[in-house]
Amino acid sequence: MLLVSLSGFCFFYMIPFLVSSFYSFVDNPIHREFCGVQNFRALFQNPYFLRGLKNTAWFMLVSIPLNMVLSLCVAFVVKNMKVYSNYFSLIFLIPLAVPSATSAFFWENFFGLHGTLNRFLSVFHVECIDWLESSYGMMVMVIIFIWKNIGYNMALFISGLSSIPEEYYECADVEGAGRFWKFKNITLAYLTPTTFLVLIMTFVNSFKVFKEIYIITGEYPPDSLYVVQHYMNNMFLSLNYSKLASATYILTIVIVLFVVCIFRAERKYSENLHY
């Protein structure tokens, strides 16, 4: 049963991935002369790669927790609505269906130099700036990311909230527990598995915001928006496979470490849970 998936997985991902490691140890794809770890060392001195890495890390550190907290809030509000709750949750899911190009176009015009935000601010005599080109560029991306991704996380949290048995709350009421106690010891505790799932999915999606950045800014964005995928994309387009493969491996190692940490944390937290 696993065979079809596994062979495809190996053939399309694992094997070519291992083959590409070959490129990371040769000086260039045509000469193919072995050069040890020189590519990796060069990469750690490459200002573009480092900037991309830094910006990506910054983006994730801000956007992932913010997104998770906000989607939990929205899930609470939507779930406790007595009427129209389906319509409201649909509204938060809609950004998933809007073509990336369309949302990119809208946000570009909203945050641009002649954009709607500046028009609004000019009423208060705030000086016009191009928000995307400014040092706030990354903030704008965080906003776009959250706008697009709250919906799905909200859906996950709603299903997590629905799976907590009502009796737990009723018991706590009988014991005279306060609202905060219930939130901390019942809601948050039993949401732990959901939270880890949401974290993984948000992580996956946080790389996808590149699509919007790319449509808005193209191959060479302002410094503050240069993420690690720009570097890799440009290396791919310029056929510089050695640098690309080395960058791939560095990024993969970071992700493996991240996943190991998540699993450790999950095991630790779910030990305390008794269903």
Place this chain on the structure above:
Amino acid sequence: MKKIRSMKTKILYVLFIVIVVVYMMPLIITFTNSFMGSREVENNYTTGSLGIDEYIEMDVVPKKVTLSQYASLLFDSPVYLHMFWNSVKIVVPIVLGQILVSAPAAYAFTVLKFRGKDILFFLYIIVMLLPLQVTLMPNYIVADWMNITDSYLAIILPGIFNPLGVFLLRQFMKSMPDAYIEAAKMDGAGHGKIFLWVVLPMVKHGIAAVAMLTLLDYWNLVDQAVIFIQNSEVQPLSIFLAKINSGELGIAFAGSCFYALPVLLVLLYGQEYLKNGIAVTGLKG
């Protein structure tokens, strides 16, 4: 006390509605502007000749309502319908293939016991987390081996074997009570039968959710198509929409609405699956 409380709820509701309207803005603008004439759109959004204190006109209401954008999109040239059809030809095989491949694999990861299962699943998760730009080179290498760099297959095949479906379906299958499978085993059913008649009916919401997520993801694909499909005639419509900023702004909004409509309908009818489809069990174990 009760009065104050209901006041507070009302204020919260109003606040929430304001947030919702802001949230909907991109969609509202796109929808209403699709009824503007091409001339009006170009006047509103062209920035070239604007001075320092001049702004683009992001109007919600068109000055004159017309269907001319839709008319030129649907009737003037077959190109757009053709590109729409290209998107369908890429996405439908991926969604179907992803389900057919992932569901049995998820079953194997949940029910079967074999050596190296944990490590293998760990690898699936790692590949799932890698950004597209990392997997693009492996994909390209394989496409090169198979000589399909210029065809849809270069996008479709890796899409089918994307580990995301296996991961999500396993999340769902793990929440099934073991008793069902044990009972079926007692009755002498093999794994094929258990999978088809016991597990599949129980995870059909999960399957719908995975199908929807895959659809939403690939319907908007941009990066892969830029790399693999050079010929503009066979490009999916999502790529064309990404190029609207330069050039044919006039029909951009109608094009976006036209392209978003099928996935919006899917969301409208399928959102329940997204909310109930993914079960909430831990990542491991």
